[in-house]
Amino acid sequence: MNTATIWRSTLERLLQHESLDPVTRQWLQEAHLLASQTTEGGAHEEKESLYFSLQVHNDLARDVLTSHWLEVMEEALQEVTGRTIVLEVTHEPGEEPLPVQEEVATPHLAASTSAAQNGYNFYDRSINRSIPHKAARTPEAPSYEQNAASYQSFQAGVASQQEQWENEQRSGILTNNRLNPRYSFDTFIVGNSNRLAHAASLAVAEAPGESYNPLFLYGGVGLGKTHLLHAIGQQGVQTGLAVLYVSSEQFTNEIINAIRYRTTEEFRAKYRSVDILLVDDIQFIAGKESTEEEFFHTFNSLHEMSKQIVICSDRPPKAIASLEERLRSRFEWGLVADIQPPDLETRMAILRVKADALHYRVPDEIISYIAGRVQTNIRELEGCLNRLMAYQQLHRVDLTLDVARAAMSSLGADHRETHLDGRQIAQAVADYYRVSFEAMCSKQRDKHIVAPRQVAMYLIRQETQISLFEIGQLFGKRDHSTVLHACEKIERNLKQNPTLRQDVSTIREQLLRD
Numbered sequence: 224m225n226t227a228t229i230w231r232s233t234l235e236r237l238l239q240h241e242s243l244d245p246v247t248r249q250w251l252q253e254a255h256l257l258a259s260q261t262t263e264g265g266a267h268e269e270k271e272s273l274y275f276s277l278q279v280h281n282d283l284a285r286d287v288l289t290s291h292w293l294e295v296m297e298e299a300l301q302e303v304t305g306r307t308i309v310l311e312v313t314h315e316p317g318e319e320p321l322p323v324q325e326e327v328a329t330p331h332l333a334a335s336t337s338a339a340q341n342g343y344n345f346y347d348r349s350i351n352r353s354i355p356h357k358a359a360r361t362p363e364a365p366s367y368e369q370n371a372a373s374y375q376s377f378q379a380g381v382a383s384q385q386e387q388w389e390n391e392q393r394s395g396i397l398t399n400n401r402l403n404p405r406y407s408f409d410t411f412i413v414g415n416s417n418r419l420a421h422a423a424s425l426a427v428a429e430a431p432g433e434s435y436n437p438l439f440l441y442g443g444v445g446l447g448k449t450h451l452l453h454a455i456g457q458q459g460v461q462t463g464l465a466v467l468y469v470s471s472e473q474f475t476n477e478i479i480n481a482i483r484y485r486t487t488e489e490f491r492a493k494y495r496s497v498d499i500l501l502v503d504d505i506q507f508i509a510g511k512e513s514t515e516e517e518f519f520h521t522f523n524s525l526h527e528m529s530k531q532i533v534i535c536s537d538r539p540p541k542a543i544a545s546l547e548e549r550l551r552s553r554f555e556w557g558l559v560a561d562i563q564p565p566d567l568e569t570r571m572a573i574l575r576v577k578a579d580a581l582h583y584r585v586p587d588e589i590i591s592y593i594a595g596r597v598q599t600n601i602r603e604l605e606g607c608l609n610r611l612m613a614y615q616q617l618h619r620v621d622l623t624l625d626v627a628r629a630a631m632s633s634l635g636a637d638h639r640e641t642h643l644d645g646r647q648i649a650q651a652v653a654d655y656y657r658v659s660f661e662a663m664c665s666k667q668r669d670k671h672i673v674a675p676r677q678v679a680m681y682l683i684r685q686e687t688q689i690s691l692f693e694i695g696q697l698f699g700k701r702d703h704s705t706v707l708h709a710c711e712k713i714e715r716n717l718k719q720n721p722t723l724r725q726d727v728s729t730i731r732e733q734l735l736r737d
């Protein structure tokens with residue numbers, strides 16, 4: 224890799240630095256990197272060091288870059304070359320420095336893109352000519368001290384402009400955070416299927432950036448991921464934090480526009496000025512290179528500043544195909560929490576809350592009827608309620624079970640009423656754990672029988688309205704307190720045991736599919 228290529232890659236890194244002011248930026252963009260020498264390191268060094276000289280066009284640039292940026296530049300060069308770097312910043316008066324194109328062995332970056340390939344010209348003489356050289360200074364040209372003083376006042380101006388700019392971004396976000404006030408913690412129903420995700424969201428909302436960062440929530444369609452994101456956001460807003468909710472699609476579009484209209488600085492300033500960043504449907508950024516790249520830098524900046532990041536997806540990080548490894552590992556850094564389809568009891572509770580919010584009086588048997596028809600998507604559950612309301616108003620009839628049936632009749636096979644009975648559920652559990660139904664109903668106390676028996680009792684209790692007594696009868700005439708103990712035990716274990724959660728969810732999905 225030649226020095227021009229090395230500088231090109233290094234410069235890309237340096238230009239992303241948060242605290243880079245416009246003047247230093249310009250100096251860096253106009254600087255030339257030259258390889259000076261290489262030397263064998265001491266006995267304790269693994270690799271030889273690379274010596275570079277960065278040529279700049281005036282003394283002030285040399286001094287500022289040396290005093291403030293030397294370490295940063297050396298680190299960036301080290302990242303690019305994979306070698307230890309010794310860098311010196313020099314001002315070469317008189318002759319403009321010519322690029323040195325010697326090859327430098329940088330094994331791990333041999334295939335890296337070159338500056339020439341990218342069409343980037345570091346030696347643009349039209350730029351260089353506009354920078355006065357010390358040797359060419361005319362009597363009217365400002366002295367070094369004058370330059371330094373004006374640089375300092377410029378710096379102060381830049382800092383206050385920067386502050387003003389960031390404040391503008393912040394207040395823009397504070398007034399336009401895209402949050403839906405309906406999605407709060409108060410209106411979120413907690414059940415076994417979403418308990419962990421809810422608890423983690425609450426913890427994050429109460430102490431952003433302190434508990435789980437990032438928080439990664441995943442689950443199927445319409446199960447409340449967006450609701451939780453918004454709930455975290457509402458709480459943040461109430462405590463005066465700058466919260467931004469964005470779908471990965473919006474994020475991608477904003478990047479495309481920022482690149483097209485050359486407004487990447489504004490884009491970055493906006494995303495880096497938030498206290499809580501909420502990103503929905505992150506799975507859609509997978510495979511979009513520049514979006515992933517930009518998100519990576521946004522993520523790192525926020526994380527370094529202990530700003531909270533919450534991400535949602537329809538699948539866990541591991542299952543997002545073609546997602547860059549560095550992003551995947553960052554997503555798994557904090558806490559990954561799943562949301563499973565809700566059980567019957569939770570579905571009924573959600574319907575009850577939604578009906579109350581609409582001031583719509585719905586008898587329990589109808590709530591139970593609807594909850595039995597839609598098992599895996601809460602959005603559809605809500606849709607059924609709205610449909611029922613519309614149907615009833617249109618036909619001006621009293622709300623009865625028959626009316627509910629008529630209202631739902633055209634919804635199709637996906638919404639058919641389920642008639643799961645206890646035996647069916649017990650059989651599905653027995654099949655899943657590869658034990659016999661008869662063994663589950665017997666007096667056997669072996670662990671491999673007791674565990675499935677308890678899961679079956681729990682699922683029957685959750686998915687049907689069969690009483691504890693009847694469940695006990697089904698499992699070899701056991702007492703109702705045994706059934707209650709089993710249900711409570713499974714409920715407790717579900718909170719701590721992700722494998723059990725997955726097992727129960729798979730059995731439930733299987734039952735509903737069949």
Ligand SMILES: Nc1ncnc2c1ncn2[C@@H]1O[C@H](COP(=O)(O)OP(=O)(O)OP(=O)(O)O)[C@@H](O)[C@H]1O
Nearest residue numbers: 410411412443444445446447448449450573601602
């Ligand atoms: N536990 C819950 N309590 C109350 N309402 C809920 C709950 N879970 C989901 N909902 C409601 O269900 C609807 C769909 O939820 P949401 O949009 O959050 O789902 P999602 O998981 O983000 O779906 P998608 O993957 O399609 O984006 C919303 O109206 C939401 O309020």
